[in-house]
Amino acid sequence: MTEPGSFTHILVPTDGSDYSIAAGKLAIGIARTYHARLCFLYVIDQVVKTELTRFGGKSEAAVRRELEETGRRAINYLARLAADWGVESTVFLREGTPHEEILKTAKQHGVDLIVIGQVGLRGPRRYLIGSVAERVIEFAECPVLIAKRQGTG
Template identity: 30%
Template sequence: MDETGAISYDDVLVPTDGSKAAKRATEQAVELVTESGGTVHALYVMDMGDADFVATPSDIKETRKRLEKKGQGFVDAVKDRADESGVDCVTVVKSGIPEDEIVEYVRDQDIELVVMGRRGRSDPDKPLIGSTTKRVLGVLDVPVRVV
């Protein structure tokens, strides 16, 4: 807590997939960290299961390269927003199962708060929250702000 009694966070994670919900989560995370002087961590997880079917090693390599580039663009957008507010930002692109990688990152980096969209790009028709958000909420023991 700071001197006003507000909770402050040193390390806030924003998992991003470039969706509108992730962009709103970015805004809130940057605002929280601006107040506390902490760091925003932007994480994109390449879910190779979402890639088009690939049959050859060169296809797999090209798909990975394309997903890495897309993911880097997403985390760079978070960094650009953080830079506008004078907030430190760490960017990470990983491969794996999104909810598993998010949970691992939170534990490895001592993240104090996760701010994430209620639905991502792959969950546009879900009524309340998307599958990745739901799975993360069920596992983490740190606060998760769903935007």
Template identity: 30%
Template sequence: MYGKILLAVDGSNHSLRAAKEAITIAGNNPNSQITIVYVADHDDAKNDVLHSGSTAELDFQRRKKLQPVEEAIAAGNIKHRVKILHGTPGPAIVEYANSESFDILVIGSRGLNSLQEMVLGSVSHKVVKRANCPVLIVK
């Protein structure tokens, strides 16, 4: 059913739970492929560059965050690839998802309460509102 699956991750445990759901979805279609997308937030990236010392070290740290997700997907024998974007996570994920015409987007949620979500906003909420494809939010 779903062939092109976009999995938005940030290196958290919520991302790993989302990855497990994406693996389940991909398991229903032998031709499916999961694209793992990680967005390097502009605000965090500036700070990361100052503290890492080199862009190579920064790239290594970003890939390290994705390692548990990549390992879980590889263990399921699912075709996958990684895409690292730069920008604000919500809009960057939506723009990429819409431009590549994914069948479904899977994203984790931190489970903010309504006040936190109203004040802080939520990447998953922003994605649901603007993505053209179905979105699965995993708690």
């Protein structure tokens, strides 16, 4: 049993945005403090994939490859940062609805903290919090920490 307020397994969903990179850096610091494991997750958003296929003039396979490459770059970047700080991490690439895949991954891996960016690449600036983060907060079975982009108030 861990002591109250400590964490052993932290999930960081990323889309490569400044907010999700800030979340990753914050999570690395927390993981170092608590000697926790990190899990970086990128979700290929089904809706985005469909929209890009429909309006982008590319095949679904080509769009999926591009999104997968983007995802791998994002999670591998954070995994390298974690390794540089001596923090163990794993990376996952999933496809589906982002908040559902985040919640599913958290449950499957016994995550006790989710650190997520305030908004992502799809989040309009007028919102205080992105829809993915909002749904994760609402349905997560563990604490959720919202990270602002570095340099914001």
